[in-house]
Amino acid sequence: MFRLASAAMAGTAIEFYDFFVYGTAAALVVGPLFFPTASPLTGTLAAFGTFGAGFLARPLGSVLFGHLGDRHGRRPVLVLSLLLTGLATVAVGLVPTYARIGPAAPVLLLLLRFVQGLGLGGEWGGAVLLTVEHAPAHRRALWSSLPQLGPYVGFLLANGITLALSAGLDERQFLSWGWRVPFWCAAPLVAAGLLLRARLAETPDFRELAARGTASLPFAEVVRDHWRLVLLTAGGLSVAYSVFYTVTTWALSYGTERLGVDRTVMLGCVMTMVCVTGAATPLFALLGDRVGRRPLCLAACAAIALWTVPLAALLHTGRPLPMLLGFLGAGLASSAEFAVIAAYLPELYAPRVRCTGAAVGYNLAGVLGGAVTPLVATALSRGDGPPWGMAVFLTAVALLSLGCFAFLPETGPPAAPQPAPADGAPA
Known part of the structure; x- marks a missing residue:
């Protein structure tokens, strides 16, 4: 189980590295380099628009790769999705800017971002089912939480490389070529991931399903x-996406452009939050195996609804420690939901449609939460005071998610297996 879960986590880390490195670039450089004729606000909105295109492609990718996973196995999905996302990421690092090729530059960026989303839409279902369908029932949330660590690791890789480049290069060098380096780094990471995944075995659930007919x-x-079920799971998970991308993408842009906070300070605060919340994920998963998936998701939604106003106030201070406190409160609440959702969603579906159903619900939530949130938060936070519009929006999403989880059934936790009775003892 540890070998399988580690392979799944490594793959999701590489895939989400590819996806997140674009989010960081969208917050920092895409606007001025690819939309230079727009005003700063319009350029930021356009940059987040191309960022959102990846989320729009993810449900389509989950349909395409979900069909492959439910018809031909989970293992092919893991290889093909990783290859597609990696190639698109490297290509983003090669796209000329607006100054070189004019309007063709943002068009190419948009197309490649869409291809990134297609690959990532297939990745999650294959990686999670690899662990869920191998794991013992009473530890399913724990083992399936390891692929959920992949996004945190990928984010740290993407932002760590960007932070090092931002600190080591001057502004001209960073805008000229430094921002491209994280995209080029995807090539060796994807090669390593493909070698790792080539040796994985198919899941026992799919082998049994293939014998009966898919x-x-x-x-x-x-x-x-x-x-x-798809709509309820998508609505329930959307708040976790909204919170994560509010902190890791929108707040990065808000802090540097509106508050004048140094880029390295904002990246440092965000990366610290990701480290802490990533480390808490397996602990939340253990709790999910003990008390159930649904109670933890309901508690997470309620905590987010209560924390949005403090988050806005702490962020607006522009000081590292208050901002970090705000980020940690939001990040831990969303982490509680992400920790158990990898077990919860597949448990809601029969094996014959599990790869498609779970992945479509998960990635549709990405559209509702991840694609829309940076755009809406930017549009609602245009005044000089704290970003109360962002807080109101997140509260509304949290209440929507709370309502969706209220209508979903519980799927666990199953009882731990008991030892067999000794000879002569009553069974």
């Missing part, structure tokens, strides 16, 4: 029989 059109079956 679904001919998994997505059609999901839409026909499980559409309500």
Whole structure:
């Protein structure tokens, strides 16, 4: 289990590295380099628009790769999705800027971001099912939380490289070529990930399913029989996405452009938050195996709703320690939900449509939470005071997610296996 879960985590780390490195670039350089004729606000909105294109592609990727995973196995999904995302990421680092090729530059950026989203849309379902379908039932949340650590590791890699370049290069060098280096670093990471995943075995659940016969059109079956479940899971998970990208993407732009905080200070605060919340993920997963998935998700939504106003006030101070406190409160609450969702979503679906159903719900939440949030938060936070508009928006999303989880059933935790009775003892 540790070898399988580690391989799944390594792959998701590489995939999310590819995805997050663009988010950092969107917050810091995409606006001035690819939309230089726009005003600063419009350029930021346009940069976050290309960032959101990756989220729009993720549900489509989950349908395409979910069909492959439900028809031909989880293992092919892991290899093909990693290759597609990696190639698109390296290509982003090669796109000329607006000054070189004019309007073709943002168009190319948008297309490559869409391809990134397609690959990532397939990655999550394959990686999570690799662990969920191998794990013992009473520790399913714990083992499936390891692939959920991949996004945190990928974020730290992406921002760590960007932070080092930002600190070591002057502004001209960073805008000229330094921002491209993290994209080029995807090439050796993807090669290592492909070597690691080439040796993985297919899951026992799919081997059993293949012997009985797989679904001919998994997505059609999901839409026909499980559409309500997909919408509820997407709505429930959307607040965790909203919080994560508020802190890691929108706040990075808000702090540097509106508050004048140094870029390295903002990156340092965000990376510290990601380290702490990533470390807490397995602990929340253990709790999910003990008390259940749904109670932890309900508690996370309530905590986020209560923390949005303090988050806005602490961020507006522009001081590292208060900002970090605000980020930690929000990040820990969203981490509690992300920790158990990798076990919760697959448990809601039968094996024949599990790869498609779980992945579509998960990635549709990314559209509702991740793609929309930076745009809405930017549009609602245009005054000189604290970003109360962002707080109101996050509170509304938290209440929506709370309502969705209230209508979902509990799937665990199952009881731990008991030792067999000794000979002569009553069974």
